[in-house]
Amino acid sequence: MGLLSVKCPYCGSTKVVKFGKHPNGAQQYTCHNKECSRSIFQLDYKYHACAPGIKFRILKMAINGAGVRDISRVLHISTDVVIDTLKKKKTGINK
Ligand SMILES: [Zn+2]
Incomplete structure (x- = not known):
């Protein structure tokens, strides 16, 4: 033990x-x-999309040119989570 x-x-x-x-x-x-x-x-976490830091990793991969299905495959999450995360991200450019 x-x-x-x-x-x-x-x-x-x-x-x-x-x-x-x-x-x-x-x-x-x-x-x-x-x-x-x-x-x-x-x-x-049984459901990887709930793990801490996963949204940051999605954004980092998207900025570096990975596609939605690339991110989904690498992080073991669904494409819907990737798309939702990218849609909800505020860029700060258009305030
Ligand atoms: Zn704490």
């Missing part, structure tokens, strides 16, 4: 405690850092 140290993927805090199970059986954790933007998270 080993000790698993869990860090919050959003703020990096180690003040993390277990917070029950998701209906799909995955262990959920909650972050006790008051300044953290996200309170509940999982270490291993």
Whole structure:
């Protein structure tokens, strides 16, 4: 039996405690850092589109010239998630 140290993927805090199970059986954790933007998270997401940082990776790949189906194949997410993420991104050019 080993000790698993869990860090919050959003703020990096180690003040993390277990917070029950998701209906799909995955262990959920909650972050006790008051300044953290996200309170509940999982270490291993069954649905990859919900994993932290996936939207940033979609945008980064799109900027570097990858197509929708390329991104979908590499990140193991659906093309609908890629398209929705790209549509919702505000460029900041047309304010
Ligand atoms: Zn946190």
